[in-house]
Amino acid sequence: KNEVEQSPQNLTAQEGEFITINCSYSVGISALHWLQQHPGGGIVSLFMLSSGKKKHGRLIATINIQEKHSSLHITASHPRDSAVYICAVISNFGNEKLTFGTGTRLTIIP
Amino acid sequence: EAQVTQNPRYLITVTGKKLTVTCSQNMNHEYMSWYRQDPGLGLRQIYYSMNVEVTDKGDVPEGYKVSRKEKRNFPLILESPSPNQTSLYFCASSDLQQWGSTDTQYFGPGTRLTVL
Numbered sequence: 013k014n015e016v017e018q019s020p021q022n023l024t025a026q027e028g029e030f031i032t033i034n035c036s037y038s039v040g041i042s043a044l045h046w047l048q049q050h051p052g053g054g055i056v057s058l059f060m061l062s063s064g065k066k067k068h069g070r071l072i073a074t075i076n077i078q079e080k081h082s083s084l085h086i087t088a089s090h091p092r093d094s095a096v097y098i099c100a101v102i103s104n105f106g107n108e109k110l111t112f113g114t115g116t117r118l119t120i121i122p
Numbered sequence: 123e124a125q126v127t128q129n130p131r132y133l134i135t136v137t138g139k140k141l142t143v144t145c146s147q148n149m150n151h152e153y154m155s156w157y158r159q160d161p162g163l164g165l166r167q168i169y170y171s172m173n174v175e176v177t178d179k180g181d182v183p184e185g186y187k188v189s190r191k192e193k194r195n196f197p198l199i200l201e202s203p204s205p206n207q208t209s210l211y212f213c214a215s216s217d218l219q220q221w222g223s224t225d226t227q228y229f230g231p232g233t234r235l236t237v238l
Binding site: 043 | 170210226
């Protein structure tokens with residue numbers, strides 16, 4: 013079993029829909045990252061969370077440390093949100109190794 | 123402009139021919155890291171560095187070497203590349219937070235390596 017599981021693997025939605033991508037992990041962590049990989053391959057960091065909730069524009073990220081679960085929400089989705097979204101965790105074992113989920117491919121149809 | 127640069131962006135080489143992929147950041151970040159990305163396997167960490175002269179193995183360090191002699195540079199060395207190292211490689215850097223964990227990571231544009 014992978015340490016980091018994302019769901020769904022693929023998601024297709026209509027423009028304007030509310031999107032939720034989930035990330036579950038099995039180890040204790042010190043922080044969790046959400047990344048966005050554009051169709052051209054470039055990777056951008058969206059959020060770094062260690063507790064609670066963060067919001068940036070139409071993107072909201074939440075984390076529940078007790079349940080070992082994080083969600084990324086996109087409100088009023090737009091075709092330019094089409095990308096692969098990747099969750100990554102840093103374990104709390106005293107090192108800074110990152111372990112990644114395999115990503116969620118999001119396609120927003122106009 | 124704050125950025126992480128990698129060179130080369132594309133490289134085709136042959137088995138056994140030593141190569142170096144350079145990574146440089148201009149943000150005075152303490153943390154730097156190398157990742158590889160493969161279809162179906164996603165991103166995996168190769169090596170990371172918390173500061174100058176401090177490096178640690180990630181999940182897939184076999185066949186790779188790194189060095190951190192200066193804060194801004196973190197080259198990835200493949201001393202004897204093999205076809206299973208054909209992959210897309212990303213370098214990243216970040217600040218360290220007060221409690222020592224990495225902050226937002228800034229990624230380089232990627233290096234697509236093919237080993238024949």
